[in-house]
Amino acid sequence: MISGKHILLVIGGGIAVYKSLELIRRLRDRGAEVTPVLTRAGAEFVTPLSVSALAGRKVFSDLWDLTDEAEMGHIELSRAADLVVVAPATADLMAKMAGGHADDLASTLLMATDKRVLIAPAMNVRMWEHPATRRNAERLAGDGILTVGPNEGNMACGEYGPGRMAEPMEILGAIESAFGTGPLSDRRIVVTSGPTHEPIDPVRYIANRSSGAQGAAIARALADLGAEVVFVTGPAEVSPPAGVEVVRVDTAEQMRNAVHEALPADAGIFCAAVADWRVTNASGQKVKKSPDGLPRLEFAENPDILAEISGLGSDRPSLVVGFAAETENVLENATAKRRRKGCDWLVANDVSAGTGIMGGTENKVTLITEDGPEDWPRMGKDAVARRLADRIAMTLSGD
Template identity: 45%
Template sequence: MQRLYRKRIILGVGGGIAAYKSAELVRRLLEQGAEVRVVMTKGGSEFITPLTLQALSGHPVHMDLLDPAAEAAMGHIDLAKWADLVLIAPATADLMARLAQGLANDLLTTLVLATDATVAIAPAMNQAMWRDPATQDNLHLLRSRGLKVFGPAAGSQACGDIGLGRMLEATELALCAAECFEHLALTGKHVLITAGPTQENIDPVRYITNHSSGKMGFALAEAAVEAGARVTLICGPVHLPTPDRVTRIDVVSARDMLAACEAGMPCDVFIASAAVADYRPEVVAAQKLKKDPSSGDGLLLRMVRNPDILATIAGRADRPFSVGFAAETEHLLDYAARKLKDKNLDLIVANDVANPSIGFNSEENACSVIDRQLQTTAFAQTSKGKIARQLVSFIAKRLDQV
């Protein structure tokens, strides 16, 4: 059931007596780690109050398509984009008919048309209504369009009849919802990722940095979320939007980054993709440095070593599975293997940044991963997004072997 961890589920509540089961369904989904928002039809609100579902879900219940406050920000479109799954329970005969016809005459049906998420229905109606040819035609049409159908079950009904038409119980529906998602390799894991460059001040105006764009680290954060992980992204100064469902912490210097990493412990996996400055000026000038005629054409800066973030985290008593990056311009695999051993890493990703097509600021990458047995696995050049997914899958498999 961990497949529901951090999944975004919109629960649509139609106007049937089975709406009372929706309250329990919200609880079951939340227990499995899902985020739940509720959308009700007007009929649904006649059977169970929006206040009840608001209290259980922890969020306002959405009902009106033409809500001026919500629609100022295109509320139904935002909801449609937010969802990983739209689960309509109960789905009445009327609601099934409107979905089959592609109507958009209330918020719920409009949302279904606007979403790219999986849509599932849990039918609930009188046994005669369920058997009616019109309902069965609508059922077949909805299934042919890819909608998932959970139930119905057979048994006694509120009207006194016995037969097919009962909505599945909340526990069964939560299981069905989980089956909509593949088992994700990092479900329930906390992954901490560093990305981008660091900046080390010389004076209030100048600093030392490098060419890292942070693109690889941000792609790794997206891939880890897709794999089901809870992701903390600690990044130096970059101009990239925060990936969806990622906790972002912005830092400047190497010491800032180390402090943020230590504060983010414990984690299950630490991926250090940031290009951290090895050295910093020993003294940061309080005012902008001026040209000194007595020094001729030069300026002498005394540098001191920065803390080694990767070695520090990998050396902790509660060390996570630790993955480093080696960005080199020569002797790539030799230097990477040495870094793997010296820093006590589980894996190291070696990048040839001398190649402009896969170096800093590029949109593509190619790399080799070295493990503790010094076995090397190569990943061919492709987009950084695809490389990130391949790396996260590789890391997850190795994590399972620990």
């Protein structure tokens, strides 16, 4: 719980400021005290009056306020909080933090604080992907700064991609996690994600179209609820989320070994699209065209990681969740797969041509449990992840 905790909220400039207002309300609903600091750029998007009304406190903005600074107000502000949250964290604020700049109230108190700092980046996709911002993000992570988001989605400017500020409930989850008070704070969860690459020769491999986006979103959502997440990922298109232990693998066999090494765990979420087969006669050199005809590839089945973990004895996680990507007879095939694999839940989706699911940003899933199927509406993969994470938290807590 965060009741009684004191949050110093730095509000940067950007259209995402409206989410900060909702965050203030959510924090106060949970009994937290919020002291807002509004930057000059932030005040271009929201008024101090609206922020103050929601926070129930004075809004601080001016480093040179004589009343406040007579007693070194920026030092007191930075030390009195239990946690400093920057939302939105603009590219400019991140650059100031990474470079140690202190030329206004927000940057000065961020330099002066002795408390943990959590940032929620928000900016245009090109700004987020700019090498300078990537360097700043890496430096801040190395300095121990916590990060939530950004998410992918449509921008106010009309572009699409990563850069959207995390949703208020995601930020709230990250705050609870920072205090070790999330509903999964005492749980260890293994999540597999992405495709596997099964080599044919040093330059060719068997793979699939999985981007790893759904698995990464699930790992992030679980971490936001306080879980210790071991994220075992194949060669995915998307980056792993912050705040999780990342284990990178290429093949199904490597993924299997990594999962077993990560046990014991309270739950296993097997979202990876593991290749069913591997080439047993893979060549150590690039296979060349030959007048003798096509090369002969010999195949063997890969280990069935989901079935193996579902069938474990004392080391079996108390909750095992599998995934089924189907192109026909989705419900029938997925229901049969859950019985065959022995997992507790199975998340099924239709990835046939035209759905835009495989490699896309949205998902339409059916959760299959011993009680039967439960259809979820089509939504963004981050929203699917949050809903699944909440369900996992409720189940592990016995609610």
